[in-house]
């Protein structure tokens with residue numbers, strides 16, 4: 213299987229804190245690769261070095277064949293790297309449909325201000341793609357609503373729809389289940405499984421171990437900024453090092 217994202221020897225320090233030390237692993241094309249680890253392990257720092265929000269001290273990030281080092285967040289996004297955030301990042305003064313249109317417009321013409329994009333692109337232009345996304349993510353009834361009035365679960369589904377509508381080459385999903393009720397979390401896991409798997413390779417950062425072990429084809433365990441183990445869910449589950457360092461016997465996986 214070919215590689216969608218290749219991380220090689222990524223290190224990053226903040227003053228005296230070694231947030232990442234020589235982190236290397238590969239996200240396969242078509243796969244879901246989970247990145248897990250305790251609080252402060254370096255997961256968010258790693259995702260930020262991939263997205264371009266942070267510059268690593270050493271190491272390389274490749275999207276397929278393409279070296280991403282030195283490229284901005286916008287340039288990486290235009291090449292097909294899409295990221296969702298731990299905290300919701302929707303525009304609250306426009307409708308659900310318009311948020312989806314803006315996501316498409318931003319991919320086409322990055323670097324424009326919000327006002328410029330709103331003037332140049334109308335939701336009508338992308339009507340077909342947007343209708344399909346609304347249907348796929350169960351948001352048809354909310355198309356003309358303002359995101360501020362949506363439930364937490366609806367907002368999270370809209371963010372996923374905004375990330376996927378641009379047909380990215382790699383999707384970085386940062387804690388998609390955080391703060392969701394168990395029913396909303398179940399719906400989202402089902403959507404990832406049925407709507408995203410196979411269409412886009414996903415790097416999934418998630419604390420919900422049941423979801424991780426259900427969804428992931430591969431898992432990398434990060435502890436104190438270092439890769440403790442990378443392997444299939446069965447290999448990670450069976451690792452005594454992982455058990456000792458991170459996964460307690462009480463964890464349900």
Ligand SMILES: Nc1ncnc2c1ncn2[C@@H]1O[C@H](COP(=O)(O)OP(=O)(O)OP(=O)(O)O)[C@@H](O)[C@H]1O
Nearest residue numbers: 226229230231249250251252253254255256257258
């Ligand atoms: N901007 C920063 N300045 C200084 N230290 C930082 C900065 N960002 C992260 N760190 C430190 O780097 C280490 C890794 O943090 P990071 O947020 O990447 O961990 P994490 O695995 O994402 O944690 P969590 O699961 O709690 O989100 C921690 O010790 C953190 O305090």
